[in-house]
Amino acid sequence: MDEYTLASHYYLLLDALPEHVFVFSEQGQYLEVFGGQDNHTQFDCKAYVGQYLHDVMPLKSAELFLSYIQQAIKKNKTVIVNYHFNNDTMIRFPDDIEPPKELWFEGIIKPLAERYHDQKTVLWTARNITQRHYLEKQLKALSETDELTGVLNRRAFMNALYNKRQQFLRDTQDVSLLMLDIDRFKSVNDSLGHQAGDAVIKHVTELCQQTIRQVDSLGRLGGEEFAIILHDANLDQAYQLASRLCQRVATQPCIWQQQPIKVTISIGLSTFKIEDKTPEQVIQRADHAMYTSKHLGRNLVSIFSPNHQGQFPKI
Structure with a gap:
C-alpha cells in the first residue's frame, strides 16, 4: 500500500x-x-x-x-x-x-x-x-420526588435545607422554616380509608403550593407531615404566610367522592441561626413549635424563637 x-x-x-x-x-x-x-x-x-x-x-x-x-x-x-x-x-x-x-x-x-x-x-x-x-435528569427527579404529591421527598428536602443553610451562612439573609402536620389525620384513614387519606394529603399539598412562592421549597417528610423553607422571610413574614395557609386549609375542605372532608393543620415556625451546627436544629425548633400548636388545640400557628415563644390566637 x-x-x-x-x-x-x-x-x-x-x-x-x-x-x-x-x-x-x-x-x-x-x-x-x-x-x-x-x-x-x-x-x-x-x-x-x-x-x-x-x-x-x-x-x-x-x-x-x-x-x-x-x-x-x-x-x-x-x-x-x-x-x-x-x-x-x-x-x-x-x-x-x-x-x-x-x-x-x-x-x-x-x-x-x-x-x-x-x-x-x-x-x-x-x-x-x-x-x-x-x-x-428523569431518574434524579424520580429519586427526589414524593410519589403521591410530586413535591420534594424527605431526602431531597434535607438536601435543599442543607444548601439553604450554606447560603444563609454566606449572606445571612433571613430564612424561616415551617413544619406542618394534618390534624387528626389518622381518623380520616380509619373512618374513610387510605384513598381518602391520600386525597387529603394531595389537597393540602395543592393549597401549600398555591400559598408559597416559587423561591420557597415544599417537602413531604413522611405521612401527613410537611415542611416548607421560606427564602428571605423573617418570623413576622413567615407567620403571615403560615396564617394564610392555615386559614386556607381550614376554609377549603377536601372534596372526596363528592363529599367534603374538613381539614385543619398545625404549624410550627423557626428561623435559621448562625450558631446552629446542623440544619436539624432548625427542624427541631420548628417541630417543637408545631407540637405546641397540637397541644393547644390544633389549627394553630406557633413560633419558636428567643423573642417569640408560644402560640397565636386560633384561626
Whole structure:
C-alpha cells in the first residue's frame, strides 16, 4: 500500500468514528474534523476546518470552549467537560439543515505533542449524551420526588435545607422554616380509608403550593407531615404566610367522592441561626413549635424563637 493510499485509508477509518473528533489549535482554530456519525446532528462539521470557535458559535460559548482548550494545555492533562447547545448557544449549522433545539455533549480534551505554526494543539472528542442527560435528569427527579404529591421527598428536602443553610451562612439573609402536620389525620384513614387519606394529603399539598412562592421549597417528610423553607422571610413574614395557609386549609375542605372532608393543620415556625451546627436544629425548633400548636388545640400557628415563644390566637 503506497503512502497516498495508506493516508486515505486512515482518513476513512477516522471518519468512521462514532463521535466527532476535532483537532484545535490553542487559539481555537479548527484544524481537523473527523467522525460524528453517531452524534445525530446531520452535520459532519468539516466546513469548520480553518475557522475559529468565534466564527461558528456565540461569543460566550466560544470563550467557554477556548477556556477548556487552554485549561487542558496549561495542565498538560486530559480535561473532561459536559456542555450543551440551545437556542442561545447553538453552533452555526448550514442553511439546509435545521438545528436541533438542544444538544448535550461530553467533551474529552487531550493535549497533543504536535504543534501547528508554533501553537500547541488538542484533540477534542465530542460524544452526544443528550438522551443520557434527559434519562439521568428523569431518574434524579424520580429519586427526589414524593410519589403521591410530586413535591420534594424527605431526602431531597434535607438536601435543599442543607444548601439553604450554606447560603444563609454566606449572606445571612433571613430564612424561616415551617413544619406542618394534618390534624387528626389518622381518623380520616380509619373512618374513610387510605384513598381518602391520600386525597387529603394531595389537597393540602395543592393549597401549600398555591400559598408559597416559587423561591420557597415544599417537602413531604413522611405521612401527613410537611415542611416548607421560606427564602428571605423573617418570623413576622413567615407567620403571615403560615396564617394564610392555615386559614386556607381550614376554609377549603377536601372534596372526596363528592363529599367534603374538613381539614385543619398545625404549624410550627423557626428561623435559621448562625450558631446552629446542623440544619436539624432548625427542624427541631420548628417541630417543637408545631407540637405546641397540637397541644393547644390544633389549627394553630406557633413560633419558636428567643423573642417569640408560644402560640397565636386560633384561626
